Amino acid sequence: MKMRNPPVNSLSLEFLTELLISLEKLENDKTFRGIIITSDCPGIFSAGLDLLEMYGRDPAHCAEYWKAVQELWLRVYLSNLVVIGAINGISPAGGCLLSLSCDYRVLANNPKYAIGLNETLLGIIAPFWFKDVLVNTIGHRAAERALQLGFLFPPSDALQVGIVDQVVPEDQVQSTARSVMAQWLAIPDHARQLTKNLVRKPTADRLLQQRDADIQNFVRFISRDSIQKSLHVYLEKLKQKKG
Numbered sequence: 001m002k003m004r005n006p007p008v009n010s011l012s013l014e015f016l017t018e019l020l021i022s023l024e025k026l027e028n029d030k031t032f033r034g035i036i037i038t039s040d041c042p043g044i045f046s047a048g049l050d051l052l053e054m055y056g057r058d059p060a061h062c063a064e065y066w067k068a069v070q071e072l073w074l075r076v077y078l079s080n081l082v083v084i085g086a087i088n089g090i091s092p093a094g095g096c097l098l099s100l101s102c103d104y105r106v107l108a109n110n111p112k113y114a115i116g117l118n119e120t121l122l123g124i125i126a127p128f129w130f131k132d133v134l135v136n137t138i139g140h141r142a143a144e145r146a147l148q149l150g151f152l153f154p155p156s157d158a159l160q161v162g163i164v165d166q167v168v169p170e171d172q173v174q175s176t177a178r179s180v181m182a183q184w185l186a187i188p189d190h191a192r193q194l195t196k197n198l199v200r201k202p203t204a205d206r207l208l209q210q211r212d213a214d215i216q217n218f219v220r221f222i223s224r225d226s227i228q229k230s231l232h233v234y235l236e237k238l239k240q241k242k243g
């Protein structure tokens with residue numbers, strides 16, 4: 001599955017909806033047992049959630065957007081398919097969450113391809129379920145530091161902390177992902193799926209038990225003047241970077 005939402009594969013409402021529909025089709029087609037998620041945007045896996053879906057929008061739009069973000073996460077995280085991330089570019093925040101929700105992550109060895117939950121650098125916070133997935137992956141102490149400081153790990157550090165499973169030369173990302181897929185597909189589906197569910201369900205359940213409250217919290221938080229100002233400053237910085 002090659003994500004293509006130029007220029008930066010930001011997860012807009014429209015793009016999230018497209019991803020959801022594609023995933024649903026693949027899940028329902030019993031000839032598919034696994035997917036490799038990668039990017040068609042050179043150097044960028046995904047720039048994360050689309051800031052323009054959260055900046056200057058009314059509460060109803062923010063609520064609709066957040067529901068779609070939750071939906072995509074639950075679908076990827078709990079997918080019955082084997083999901084491998086072939087991470088061929090930078091993947092901050094929501095892009096990192098998408099990667100963390102795969103069963104296995106292969107990252108291209110390019111110092112520009114940093115990965116992490118950098119929300120605090122934007123003056124926002126990672127929701128509890130982003131945090132939970134990171135803690136599950138790299139452990140409590142490493143997650144505590146990474147989240148507060150908004151770390152974006154370059155490949156060598158990413159491998160060391162365990163936020164990715166493998167770092168390979170850029171031209172070997174896809175072939176490595178395919179080899180890993182073959183290894184995972186050698187396991188009987190029912191045993192692998194039940195085991196995945198056993199490990200992941202408690203984390204997903206924490207959100208499932210309070211989805212509406214999570215949406216309301218998001219809308220309240222993102223609508224604050226101070227948060228809207230932070231987003232404005234960040235978006236301006238992105239513009240200025242271009243010169």
Ligand SMILES: CCCCCCCCCCCC/C=C/CC(=O)SCCNC(=O)CCNC(=O)[C@H](O)C(C)(C)COP(=O)(O)OP(=O)(O)OC[C@H]1O[C@@H](n2cnc3c(N)ncnc32)[C@H](O)[C@@H]1OP(=O)(O)O
Nearest residue numbers: 010047048049050051052092093094125127217218221238
């Ligand atoms: C007590 C209270 C409890 C409350 C609990 C509730 C908790 C809820 C909190 C809220 C949580 C919200 C979670 C958010 C997670 C996210 O994913 S936020 C997004 C984080 N993403 C980033 O920081 C990446 C930003 N982008 C970049 O760093 C760069 O663009 C890039 C490195 C990805 C690519 O660089 P380059 O190739 O040089 O392209 P650019 O010129 O920078 O960008 C091109 C174009 O795209 C626009 N853009 C980039 N990223 C985004 C984005 N994420 N969303 C929207 N748009 C984006 C950029 O502005 C450029 O636009 P223009 O061409 O200038 O119009």
